[in-house]
Amino acid sequence: xxxxxxxxxxxxxxxxxxxxxxxxxxxxxxxxxxxxxxxxxxxxxxxxxxxxxxxxxxxxxxxxxxxxxxxxxxxxxxxxxxxxxxxxxxxxxxxxxxxxxxxxxxxxxxxxxxxxxxxxxxxxxxxxxxxxxxxxxxxxxxxxxxxxxxxxxxxxxxxxxxxxxxxxxxxxxxxxxxxxxxxxxxxxxxxxxxxxxxxxxxxxxxxxxxxxxxxxxxxxxxxxxxxxxxxxxxxxxxxxxxxxxxxxxxxxxxxxxxxxxxxxxxxxxxxxxxxxxxxxxxxxxxxxxxxxxxxxxxxxxxxxxxxxxxxxxxxxxxxxxxxxxxxxxxxxxxxxxxx
Amino acid sequence: xxxxxxxxxxxxxxxxxxxxxxxxxxxxxxxxxxxxxxxxxxxxxxxxxxxxxxxxxxxxxxxxxxxxxxxxxxxxxxxxxxxxxxxxxxxxxxxxxxxxxxxxxxxxxxxxxxxxxxxxxxxxxxxxxxxxxxxxxxxxxxxxxxxxxxxxxxxxxxxxxxxxxxxxxxxxxxxxxxxxxxxxxxxxxxxxxxxxxxxxxxxxxxxxxxxxxxxxxxxxxxxxxxxxxxxxxxxxxxxxxxxxxxxxxxxxxxxxxxxxxxxxxxxxxxxxxxxxxxxxxxxxxxxxxxxxxxxxxxxxxxxxxxxxxxxxxxxxxxxxxxxxxxxxxxxxxxxxxxxxxxxxxxxxxxxxxxxxxxxxxxxxxxxxxxxxxxxxxxxxxxxxxxxxxxxxxxxxxxxxxxxxxxxxxxxxx
Numbered sequence: 001x002x003x004x005x006x007x008x009x010x011x012x013x014x015x016x017x018x019x020x021x022x023x024x025x026x027x028x029x030x031x032x033x034x035x036x037x038x039x040x041x042x043x044x045x046x047x048x049x050x051x052x053x054x055x056x057x058x059x060x061x062x063x064x065x066x067x068x069x070x071x072x073x074x075x076x077x078x079x080x081x082x083x084x085x086x087x088x089x090x091x092x093x094x095x096x097x098x099x100x101x102x103x104x105x106x107x108x109x110x111x112x113x114x115x116x117x118x119x120x121x122x123x124x125x126x127x128x129x130x131x132x133x134x135x136x137x138x139x140x141x142x143x144x145x146x147x148x149x150x151x152x153x154x155x156x157x158x159x160x161x162x163x164x165x166x167x168x169x170x171x172x173x174x175x176x177x178x179x180x181x182x183x184x185x186x187x188x189x190x191x192x193x194x195x196x197x198x199x200x201x202x203x204x205x206x207x208x209x210x211x212x213x214x215x216x217x218x219x220x221x222x223x224x225x226x227x228x229x230x231x232x233x234x235x236x237x238x239x240x241x242x243x244x245x246x247x248x249x250x251x252x253x254x255x256x257x258x259x260x261x262x263x264x265x266x267x268x269x270x271x272x273x274x275x276x277x278x279x280x281x282x283x284x285x286x287x288x289x290x291x292x293x294x295x296x297x298x299x300x301x302x303x304x305x306x307x308x309x310x311x312x313x314x315x316x317x318x319x320x321x322x323x324x325x326x327x328x329x330x331x332x333x334x335x336x337x338x339x
Numbered sequence: 340x341x342x343x344x345x346x347x348x349x350x351x352x353x354x355x356x357x358x359x360x361x362x363x364x365x366x367x368x369x370x371x372x373x374x375x376x377x378x379x380x381x382x383x384x385x386x387x388x389x390x391x392x393x394x395x396x397x398x399x400x401x402x403x404x405x406x407x408x409x410x411x412x413x414x415x416x417x418x419x420x421x422x423x424x425x426x427x428x429x430x431x432x433x434x435x436x437x438x439x440x441x442x443x444x445x446x447x448x449x450x451x452x453x454x455x456x457x458x459x460x461x462x463x464x465x466x467x468x469x470x471x472x473x474x475x476x477x478x479x480x481x482x483x484x485x486x487x488x489x490x491x492x493x494x495x496x497x498x499x500x501x502x503x504x505x506x507x508x509x510x511x512x513x514x515x516x517x518x519x520x521x522x523x524x525x526x527x528x529x530x531x532x533x534x535x536x537x538x539x540x541x542x543x544x545x546x547x548x549x550x551x552x553x554x555x556x557x558x559x560x561x562x563x564x565x566x567x568x569x570x571x572x573x574x575x576x577x578x579x580x581x582x583x584x585x586x587x588x589x590x591x592x593x594x595x596x597x598x599x600x601x602x603x604x605x606x607x608x609x610x611x612x613x614x615x616x617x618x619x620x621x622x623x624x625x626x627x628x629x630x631x632x633x634x635x636x637x638x639x640x641x642x643x644x645x646x647x648x649x650x651x652x653x654x655x656x657x658x659x660x661x662x663x664x665x666x667x668x669x670x671x672x673x674x675x676x677x678x679x680x681x682x683x684x685x686x687x688x689x690x691x692x693x694x695x696x697x698x699x700x701x702x703x704x705x706x707x708x709x710x711x712x713x714x715x716x717x718x719x720x721x722x723x724x725x726x727x728x729x730x731x732x733x734x735x736x737x738x739x740x741x742x743x744x745x746x747x748x749x750x751x752x
Contacts, residue, residue, distance in 0.1 A: 055558060056558045057558060058427070058556055058557065058558060060423065067567060068567050071563060071566040071567060072566055072567050072568075073566045073567065073568040073569075073571065073572050074566075076563035076566055078561075078563050079561065080558065080561060081556045081557060081558060081560060081561050081562055081563075081564075082562075082563045082564065083423070083426060083556050083563070083564035083565060084564060084565035084566065084567075085419070085423065086419060086445055086446065086449060088415065088445075089415070089416070089419040089446070091416065092411070092415075092416040092419035092420045092423065093419060093420075093423045094423075095409065095416075095420050095423075096379065096419065096420035096421060096422065096423030096424040096425075096427070097423045097424065097426075097427045097556070099379050099407040099409060099420070099424050099429070100378065100379055100407075100423070100424035100425070100426075100427035100428055100429035101427060102407060103378045103379060103405075103406060103407045103429055104378065104427075104428055104429060106405070107376075107378070107405065109428070109548065110428065110557070115557075115558055132412055132413065132416070133412065133413075133415070133416045133419070135412070136411060136412035136416060140409070
């Protein structure tokens with residue numbers, strides 16, 4: 001007898017969304033013991049992610065701030081099993097763990113139950129080195145897993161160097177303005193969530209989240225763990241040390257990134273795009289985007305910008321909303337002449 | 340450790356169930372994976388190892404093997420996937436060749452300290468550049484200092500048997516480190532021979548289920564694996580891997596004894612095979628399939644009255660130094676044939692010659708001269724006339740005539 005299946009799906013947990021801040025459970029699975037900086041939003045998403053996922057979870061953390069600063073020998077903050085994985089390996093780590101659980105459950109060597117497999121990576125591990133492995137993993141529809149990219153827009157653990165997800169013109173230790181060149185980083189930030197969604201059509205859930213909207217961030221994680229197959233979340237995390245701002249502003253900068261239209265919030269579930277929060281209002285014309293100046297000038301990493309740099313930055317953001325086929329998300333433009 | 344004993348009836352039954360097949364070295368290892376009930380296999384194409392993955396793919400498609408068979412997008416991911424699967428309790432198999440093995444180097448480096456008993460096949464291949472499919476041992480040897488166990492086999496039968504032994508050794512809680520079985524590209528990976536395939540029920544008895552115990556990554560066992568340790572603890576953690584190498588020889592000896600007892604096939608000394616060494620004045624030493632031309636030459640030379648023997652090294656890590664030194668000090672001179680190079684090393688010799696000299700220095704009182712030969716690189720054949728000339732050189736060294744310590748063979752000048 002031959003069997004031929006299209007996708008060999010395995011049931012996941014059905015994690016209902018938290019219906020309001022007051023309904024969020026008190027249990028923490030990411031607690032004290034980490035050594036992250038004051039105002040670190042990357043640590044914040046670790047906490048929210050673990051809380052949203054709950055105890056039947058394993059977390060695989062690739063090298064970066066959330067390894068080196070986060071998880072020290074004898075003082076781990078993790079209340080769920082956690083394992084270090086190499087910088088470029090978040091995709092492979094999640095795939096290996098999910099495969100191991102699946103086969104052992106099938107063979108009766110392990111209790112058959114849904115286990116959440118989450119691998120996280122920074123923007124260096126996700127948008128740069130680990131992109132190939134994440135892409136490969138996103139093509140395996142029969143394994144349930146989540147890859148969460150916490151994005152502090154630099155290699156923030158190794159002295160703040162530019163990554164593929166750093167913003168244009170940013171001052172980092174690898175792109176310091178000098179006497180002749182004011183702008184050393186000419187790259188535009190990699191558009192990670194759409195890259196995963198568009199490039200991997202069988203992925204059922206891709207979203208962008210921000211720690212400034214914690215309830216929504218947690219519910220996004222819960223949905224990603226419930227829809228089945230590989231899923232991807234991109235979280236923007238303001239970084240006081242790397243972005244050079246007062247830690248008290250972390251939360252506000254997360255909001256400003258959304259309200260200026262620099263980092264739109266949305267989810268793509270089974271091919272259906274849903275914008276939410278202020279991003280939705282921007283699309284619907286109910287909210288006028290704030291000038292990017294409000295966001296850029298609060299951060300020391302853009303202190304070298306002169307007026308024309310700010311104007312250029314603004315024009316690029318305007319383009320994403322005014323010219324892109326799917327505003328803020330898909331950088332294809334209609335061929336006006338052909339019409 | 341308790342020795343496995345089987346009732347007589349079961350032994351008879353197992354003999355009946357034993358099959359014989361004409362298969363390649365790669366296919367032999369694929370069959371061993373099936374017999375070992377491997378849980379997760381990751382593949383990525385590179386010659387010549389990749390035929391093992393073609394066979395496994397077919398076994399899975401035919402329903403003969405139940406595993407997660409994942410084709411990765413590169414060797415780095417290939418080894419990272421099985422690394423994590425192993426930490427989550429799965430028995431795993433993986434492999435590579437040449438620069439593919441090097442592409443996985445980061446994953447290869449971290450696996451021993453993570454105590455991952457993955458079993459891998461290396462289809463030995465010359466490293467680029469320039470491109471060459473043929474055998475060279477430098478690929479597998481690149482991990483020799485990192486805590487891997489490394490073994491070289493020279494026949495399809497030995498490949499199958501060693502793969503079963505490998506799981507038993509690697510998954511022994513005293514060991515718990517990755518293990519690579521090296522098979523010479525083409526000469527073994529693609530050459531067919533008659534192989535006795537043991538009965539599945541016997542393999543099941545020989546090979547207990549992989550039990551990761553309190554190192555298992557699972558929601559029921561809340562642990563943090565490999566947190567940042569720095570100078571506070573790294574040295575102690577390295578010392579744990581050192582302790583593996585202290586007991587590795589004993590564990591390997593135990594497992595070979597159990598193998599012999601279970602399946603009835605004898606390998607004698609697990610660490611090296613001696614061929615016509617009795618009464619020999621000099622010996623040659625090497626690893627892998629060079630054993631075929633060397634053995635032919637040794638037989639020929641013996642007929643001519645030249646007292647030469649051959650020692651084939653099976654286990655390179657652990658390197659059974661004292662035993663090897665004790666074996667070799669019986670002879671007046673030793674010629675080591677390296678199918679590898681170690682540029683800039685002492686005496687500019689190959690890796691094996693350097694290791695043998697080092698072992699002799701500390702563990703032998705007589706220290707016969709060790710002449711290093713480098714040959715067969717990139718898959719070039721080591722011929723019988725080559726071996727005859729090498730033997731003449733070793734005889735001259737035995738008579739006290741100074742010989743160059745490293746000589747290249749089969750080289751066009």
